Amino acid sequence: xxxxxxxxxxxxxxxxxxxxxxxxxxxxxxxxxxxxxxxxxxxxxxxxxxxxxxxxxxxxxxxxxxxxxxxxxxxxxxxxxxxxxxxxxxxxxxxxxxxxxxxxxxxxxxxxxxxxxxxxxxxxxxxxxxxxxxxxxxxxxxxxxxxxxxxxxxxxxxxxxxxxxxxxxxxxxxxxxxxxxxxxxxxxxxxxxxxxxxxxxxxxxxxxxxxxxxxxxxxxxxxxxxxxxxxxxxxxxxxxxxxxxxxxxxxxxxxxxxxxxxxxxxxxxxxxxxxxxxxxxxxxxxxxxxxxxxxxxxxxxxxxxxxxxxxxxxxxxxxxxxxxxxxxxxxxxxxxxxxxxxxxxxxxxxxxxxxxxxxxxxxxxxxxxxxxxxxxxxxxxxxxxxxxxxxxxxxxxxxxxxxxxxxxxxxxxxxxxxxxxxxxxxxxxxxxxxxxxxxxxxxxxxxxxxxxxxxxxxxxxxxxxxxxxxxxxxxxxxxxxxxxx
Ligand SMILES: Cc1ncc(COP(=O)(O)O)c(C=O)c1O
Numbered sequence: 001x002x003x004x005x006x007x008x009x010x011x012x013x014x015x016x017x018x019x020x021x022x023x024x025x026x027x028x029x030x031x032x033x034x035x036x037x038x039x040x041x042x043x044x045x046x047x048x049x050x051x052x053x054x055x056x057x058x059x060x061x062x063x064x065x066x067x068x069x070x071x072x073x074x075x076x077x078x079x080x081x082x083x084x085x086x087x088x089x090x091x092x093x094x095x096x097x098x099x100x101x102x103x104x105x106x107x108x109x110x111x112x113x114x115x116x117x118x119x120x121x122x123x124x125x126x127x128x129x130x131x132x133x134x135x136x137x138x139x140x141x142x143x144x145x146x147x148x149x150x151x152x153x154x155x156x157x158x159x160x161x162x163x164x165x166x167x168x169x170x171x172x173x174x175x176x177x178x179x180x181x182x183x184x185x186x187x188x189x190x191x192x193x194x195x196x197x198x199x200x201x202x203x204x205x206x207x208x209x210x211x212x213x214x215x216x217x218x219x220x221x222x223x224x225x226x227x228x229x230x231x232x233x234x235x236x237x238x239x240x241x242x243x244x245x246x247x248x249x250x251x252x253x254x255x256x257x258x259x260x261x262x263x264x265x266x267x268x269x270x271x272x273x274x275x276x277x278x279x280x281x282x283x284x285x286x287x288x289x290x291x292x293x294x295x296x297x298x299x300x301x302x303x304x305x306x307x308x309x310x311x312x313x314x315x316x317x318x319x320x321x322x323x324x325x326x327x328x329x330x331x332x333x334x335x336x337x338x339x340x341x342x343x344x345x346x347x348x349x350x351x352x353x354x355x356x357x358x359x360x361x362x363x364x365x366x367x368x369x370x371x372x373x374x375x376x377x378x379x380x381x382x383x384x385x386x387x388x389x390x391x392x393x394x395x396x397x398x399x400x401x402x403x404x405x406x407x408x409x410x411x412x413x414x415x416x417x418x419x420x421x422x423x424x425x426x427x428x429x430x431x432x433x434x435x436x437x438x439x440x441x442x443x444x445x446x447x448x449x450x451x452x453x454x455x456x457x458x459x460x461x462x463x464x465x466x467x468x469x470x471x472x473x474x475x476x477x478x479x480x481x482x483x484x485x
Contacts, residue, residue: 032074140300223258252283257412263298
């Protein structure tokens with residue numbers, strides 16, 4: 001039996017003794033990551049997993065030896081997760097991560113800088129601002145632009161919609177932070193495509209505008225916003241006396257990877273005098289690749305842009321950014337506090353709390369910067385281009401299969417398909433049986449009411465041979481499901 005843990009050894013002071021203990025624990029943790037299965041997840045059922053996890057008390061009366069706890073945690077938890085780096089883990093925008101990012105996660109946690117105030121994060125504040133300035137430049141924004149790291153695409157979109165709402169209120173002379181929504185806000189509308197991420201609706205719901213304030217505009221078969229439909233919606237809303245306060249364009253929809261016509265949507269936003277938010281959570285990384293950047297032409301005309309580093313930039317969760325064309329717009333968010341955002345700091349001491357919906361906040365910019373410096377743009381571009389090519393290859397293979405049918409030709413990293421003659425229940429069974437056996441973590445969605453299966457390619461180590469094998473697995477399972485029904 002090991003000695004009970006002593007808290008004095010475990011508080012992470014940055015001294016030799018504790019750092020040596022951390023290095024040993026990190027090495028033991030890495031050992032525990034060695035995957036004991038040949039599938040992207042173990043085949044344990046939900047009930048078996050619950051029993052396994054609950055067999056160990058959350059907080060025993062006396063602590064245990066760290067090595068032992070880590071070893072047990074590996075065999076009960078890490079070994080029953082999903083392996084995002086497995087070529088058969090293709091359900092979601094769920095990437096494998098980068099060695100420099102994961103190594104930096106350790107330092108982020110060990111040093112625990114907090115991004116709300118300069119006195120909790122001196123160099124870290126400068127790093128985040130440096131990263132935001134670079135990202136703003138990549139988007140094509142001018143020198144007034146900046147941004148803030150958030151916990152994800154949802155949080156970035158909510159922040160973008162929040163700024164748009166406050167800007168709309170300010171335009172009509174209302175101080176929404178102080179007084180709440182003005183009475184005429186019931187007429188405010190947000191326009192986005194019917195393929196926009198649900199976080200736009202969620203933002204409208206949370207901000208008191210209501211989900212019904214979000215008007216979904218029809219999309220093409222490929223999933224991008226139809227400009228004719230947008231114009232009709234704008235005219236209809238004007239006739240009804242509604243005010244469009246925000247246009248949202250998506251650069252890379254969740255399912256089809258479609259990119260809305262950004263420049264044309266921007267022209268409408270300018271004409272309406274409203275905010276333009278571009279949700280580039282998925283395809284923002286295309287800005288890194290010469291062959292793909294052109295598809296995002298017009299993104300530089302946005303007022304705010306969501307970029308998700310924890311998607312096609314291979315960062316561990318959480319890592320996202322909301323970048324704004326004009327840093328001063330963050331003032332629309334500001335609620336001052338006497339202990340943090342005092343406004344009387346020494347020259348150059350910036351408290352980032354003023355631009356975030358969070359107060360205490362992780363130094364996630366660190367892992368992004370270390371990763372970008374280590375890989376460089378060219379490597380990242382190659383990785384992204386490879387995934388786009390894999391999705392295109394999947395599209396060709398599926399197109400050539402009589403028993404499968406593409407919903408749209410892949411243009412980004414997803415490939416969405418169904419099977420002629422197969423019901424939605426058949427497709428559900430295919431996905432669920434493969435997941436239950438742990439063999440293939442496959443996506444399942446609906447496009448305009450049509451049930452479909454989905455591959456999402458996030459692993460740059462995957463090959464066309466892997467893709468061919470995935471299609472084979474789906475075909476075999478489909479045949480088995482059909483034979484059993
Ligand atoms: C287009 C788009 N925007 C936003 C999000 C939300 O991102 P997150 O899961 O990081 O909150 C997603 C998630 O898949 C997405 O596909």
